[in-house]
Amino acid sequence: MNNSVYVIGYGITKFGEHFELNPSSLVTQALTDSISSAKIEKKEIKSVFLGSFVSSTNSQTSVSSSCFRDCNLSVPITRIEAGNASGAGAFHQAYIGVKSGFYDCVAVIGVEKFSDFVKSSTIEKILGTTIDYHWEFEMGATLTSLYAILTQAHMREFDTTFEQLASVPVKNHKNGILNEYAQFRREISMERFLNAKRISEPIGRFDPATLCDGAAAVILASSDFIQKHSEVGKQTEVLSSSQASDSIALHHRQELTSLSATKSAAKQAYDIAGISSSDIDVAEVHDSYPIGEILAIEDLGFFEKGEGGKVTLDGRTNLNAEISINTSGGLKSRGDPFGATGIAQIIEIVQQLNREADKRQVKDAKYGLTQNVLGTGAASYVNILSRKEEKK
Amino acid sequence: MNNSVYVIGYGITKFGEHFELNPSSLVTQALTDSISSAKIEKKEIKSVFLGSFVSSTNSQTSVSSSCFRDCNLSVPITRIEAGNASGAGAFHQAYIGVKSGFYDCVAVIGVEKFSDFVKSSTIEKILGTTIDYHWEFEMGATLTSLYAILTQAHMREFDTTFEQLASVPVKNHKNGILNEYAQFRREISMERFLNAKRISEPIGRFDPATLCDGAAAVILASSDFIQKHSEVGKQTEVLSSSQASDSIALHHRQELTSLSATKSAAKQAYDIAGISSSDIDVAEVHDSYPIGEILAIEDLGFFEKGEGGKVTLDGRTNLNAEISINTSGGLKSRGDPFGATGIAQIIEIVQQLNREADKRQVKDAKYGLTQNVLGTGAASYVNILSRKEEKK
Numbered sequence: 001m002n003n004s005v006y007v008i009g010y011g012i013t014k015f016g017e018h019f020e021l022n023p024s025s026l027v028t029q030a031l032t033d034s035i036s037s038a039k040i041e042k043k044e045i046k047s048v049f050l051g052s053f054v055s056s057t058n059s060q061t062s063v064s065s066s067c068f069r070d071c072n073l074s075v076p077i078t079r080i081e082a083g084n085a086s087g088a089g090a091f092h093q094a095y096i097g098v099k100s101g102f103y104d105c106v107a108v109i110g111v112e113k114f115s116d117f118v119k120s121s122t123i124e125k126i127l128g129t130t131i132d133y134h135w136e137f138e139m140g141a142t143l144t145s146l147y148a149i150l151t152q153a154h155m156r157e158f159d160t161t162f163e164q165l166a167s168v169p170v171k172n173h174k175n176g177i178l179n180e181y182a183q184f185r186r187e188i189s190m191e192r193f194l195n196a197k198r199i200s201e202p203i204g205r206f207d208p209a210t211l212c213d214g215a216a217a218v219i220l221a222s223s224d225f226i227q228k229h230s231e232v233g234k235q236t237e238v239l240s241s242s243q244a245s246d247s248i249a250l251h252h253r254q255e256l257t258s259l260s261a262t263k264s265a266a267k268q269a270y271d272i273a274g275i276s277s278s279d280i281d282v283a284e285v286h287d288s289y290p291i292g293e294i295l296a297i298e299d300l301g302f303f304e305k306g307e308g309g310k311v312t313l314d315g316r317t318n319l320n321a322e323i324s325i326n327t328s329g330g331l332k333s334r335g336d337p338f339g340a341t342g343i344a345q346i347i348e349i350v351q352q353l354n355r356e357a358d359k360r361q362v363k364d365a366k367y368g369l370t371q372n373v374l375g376t377g378a379a380s381y382v383n384i385l386s387r388k389e390e391k392k
Numbered sequence: 393m394n395n396s397v398y399v400i401g402y403g404i405t406k407f408g409e410h411f412e413l414n415p416s417s418l419v420t421q422a423l424t425d426s427i428s429s430a431k432i433e434k435k436e437i438k439s440v441f442l443g444s445f446v447s448s449t450n451s452q453t454s455v456s457s458s459c460f461r462d463c464n465l466s467v468p469i470t471r472i473e474a475g476n477a478s479g480a481g482a483f484h485q486a487y488i489g490v491k492s493g494f495y496d497c498v499a500v501i502g503v504e505k506f507s508d509f510v511k512s513s514t515i516e517k518i519l520g521t522t523i524d525y526h527w528e529f530e531m532g533a534t535l536t537s538l539y540a541i542l543t544q545a546h547m548r549e550f551d552t553t554f555e556q557l558a559s560v561p562v563k564n565h566k567n568g569i570l571n572e573y574a575q576f577r578r579e580i581s582m583e584r585f586l587n588a589k590r591i592s593e594p595i596g597r598f599d600p601a602t603l604c605d606g607a608a609a610v611i612l613a614s615s616d617f618i619q620k621h622s623e624v625g626k627q628t629e630v631l632s633s634s635q636a637s638d639s640i641a642l643h644h645r646q647e648l649t650s651l652s653a654t655k656s657a658a659k660q661a662y663d664i665a666g667i668s669s670s671d672i673d674v675a676e677v678h679d680s681y682p683i684g685e686i687l688a689i690e691d692l693g694f695f696e697k698g699e700g701g702k703v704t705l706d707g708r709t710n711l712n713a714e715i716s717i718n719t720s721g722g723l724k725s726r727g728d729p730f731g732a733t734g735i736a737q738i739i740e741i742v743q744q745l746n747r748e749a750d751k752r753q754v755k756d757a758k759y760g761l762t763q764n765v766l767g768t769g770a771a772s773y774v775n776i777l778s779r780k781e782e783k784k
Contacts (some may be wrong), residue, residue, distance in 0.1 A: 022526065064474075065524070065640035065770045076635040077771065078481060081471045089470060093485055100492025132457070135416065243468035248457035378457045379469065 009038025024066035026215035051090030087342025088372035088381035112337035166193035166310025176329020183335030208329035239273035259377035277301030401430025416458035479734025479765035480773035504729035521765035525623030556701025575727030621701030631665035653770035676737035679748020
């Protein structure tokens, strides 16, 4: 259990609508790029972990096999599904595989192709599986209406305002302009959010992140592997990878103003990494709805409970402000291909820590964090990464 | 990596049609029984691995969360999907988790509820994801027609006969009578198989295993955990757990008369366990079609290539013959709820090694093996277990 784990390469497709590509082609593109980026030979990869949400309807079992066919990787391939957090789920298992010494080098891929689903009722039903299917979805609740409840609770409890909520996607769209992989590279004004038609009070039509297509891959390797392979360039250490669960149904939760799965996963992740929330310079968090980012920056310990909306509106989470949150544009501007999202978060942090983030570079970033959430918080994954030389 | 891994408890529902139960209820039943059987407290379980094939359409994401809700297990829950082999896929990740010292005690659950799907076209499409969806399924091939090709190749190459093929399910139905969890506890005569209508030449209508409902769970623990918990009764050691891949499409395979994924996984499993195929006393193999068992007993090294049909007809794989194959009744008589099948195989071997198999007990069984296959062999999982005192 004493192996250190490093991200040594990555590959990502543009997020958006890829009508011309099937999920396998997206996987092949991201995976091939990640291997080149790691400067290793394909045969060094001992296992593949694939995170993907939607299974049968667009043949994802075949997708994992396409790693074998199209990328010629004749190794064990494991598919993990964890709803919106499928990418983080795959990353976590891959991390355990390398950390434990079971494998010295593995690939982790996340992929989704939502544009294969043409009927919105199909999408509704699929998303219904990320909440309590029987007691929430079949009773008429949706992912959006449940996030509306979480938003209302925060507004009621902490006087969080519409402006504060809107400041989350306003910031993230501003960041996303600088990210070439993002789906929506344009600003959206505060007014536009505030004046938008409400789809589930207080959530407006521009608030949710968009389900889209895309793939992202990273290569993980152990310290032993890196010592033996001097060709490896990038080396971003994964200090910890944690996962925690909570009741899937809101009506079973102790409270609605924080996600206990995030708090548990974060506590464990900080403990193992040996750092605290104040050490984090840059974080990618699950902003599928504005309240998601507000809850995240509070539950991860960056700000006091109840302060999330205020600090965002005050610009304290802007690029190169107090802490840089969702420099990639987040799920909101980058787009949200579920399985790929958790891996894209990792890639953003790796780029930041490697000083490869170009115009969205966080100055002197030493420690980065990712947080990926399943449904309304049935599970949460937290990963902490550091520049190699910064290990405490 | 020096932890030994033990199965310390198990629970299983009857396999068949459970119209009155949802997947979560099936999971709860098997999981609760497995915890009681292990004689441990629920709080000892540090993580849950859930194997299940069919996702969105019957809300399996919610199912994994139901472990939290209905069983009150507030621990990381990971869902693995590997088609027909989803149970073995979950078992393998759980094994790595314990073997590596990451967790000292975990639960592994497999579940499926095929009776939720009423349209046979839906089932066809779902099964199509276990083969090459674009180049096989969408071109008109089905899982059955591809197994028909594998069967024809074996008949052509080794003069395997209809009688030899039929002897597989004849034997397995005979064994299944003795298994209280099996779906079909009755004999089917050789004549009935031989005279059955052909659904895809040479496969007859009674040949395929039946998709059904069910759940199965086992508790895995490390040697350290067992030392600290004297209350633990059952202790069946998992000597090795291996996984290998192959091209998903038959037209990319090197040969059609063996499954290379099974051969690779078996080689690795024997090497790690430090035993050979001749040491195995009892094995549960993937007999979803008769040719599946014939290929398995050859590829696992129990018999020479080409001999599988002959030795089965000769009774050499009967209960308490040379090697006892599918004493549980196999997928054919027990029924095949994909995610649950791989775990049910483990439970059968544990019962055999613990001398709990009642009338189907294999005398003096010391080493047991399971083999679970995805699709036509895109992946294969092999696990080797031993009675505690038999470790070489």
